[in-house]
Amino acid sequence: MADDLAPLREWLRAWQACVRAVDFAGGRKLCAPDIVAFGTVAPFVQGLDVVEREQWRRVWPVIREFTIDVEGARGAVSADRAWIAATWDSRGILADGGTFPRPGRCTLAFERRDDRWLATHTHFSLTPAPGATPTR
Template identity: 30%
Template sequence: MEQERNIADTESVRQLLLDWATATRSGARDAILQGHDPDVLIYDVLPPLLYQGADAYRASWSGWQPQTQGEDTFEFTGLDVVAGSDVAFASGLIKCGGTLQDGRTFADLVRATFCLQKRSGEWLVTHQHISRPTGA
């Protein structure tokens, strides 16, 4: 029974993160933080690097989110999920990029780690860390 629940929880967490990536890729701002705790702690690649709470993260989007043509690239290249009964961890790489309004393209590869807690039967991201490797 425990193993069956962990398989279901693992798949629930995986789907939540895939939905997050889809919302991010398509620019569905209302859905991006849907699976996040309101008090989520987020480390991201752009200043100020640390966001304390979903509202702080949401408020920063217009300052750094580039205007692009069409759908952006934002997809996991490997997503590992480990879920217990009330805590889960996930990590992977994310390919991101797109085409700017002037036709120039950009692409990047970032690392992502997520910590989740199950609250009232629902998984929520409570910690998210996105980082970009520097140097070679």
């Protein structure tokens, strides 16, 4: 049985490589110009230039070991639209050079444009702390 998510899993692997290499140009090639994003530091941003400036450039240089659970990802694919959700891990860097765990989760929406899957929406968030109490 074919894995319908195979092209999205490849996208996740490419994204992981871009984040690890702090390769903004490579990341841009994976996203639609009109992308809308929620991030770990940018609450709501629209447009590739803004997403890069407000989220990627503020996070990618100060994390290490960004790893997406590609095989554990779940999603769905139709003719020209798709989505995928996965968990990820990374290490944040402290002022003294030490690191701390920085786990999270993501959901991405895609559109097939010119025979390529491009992210039209990304939502990356940190995993809530264990035992966190919701506030109203």
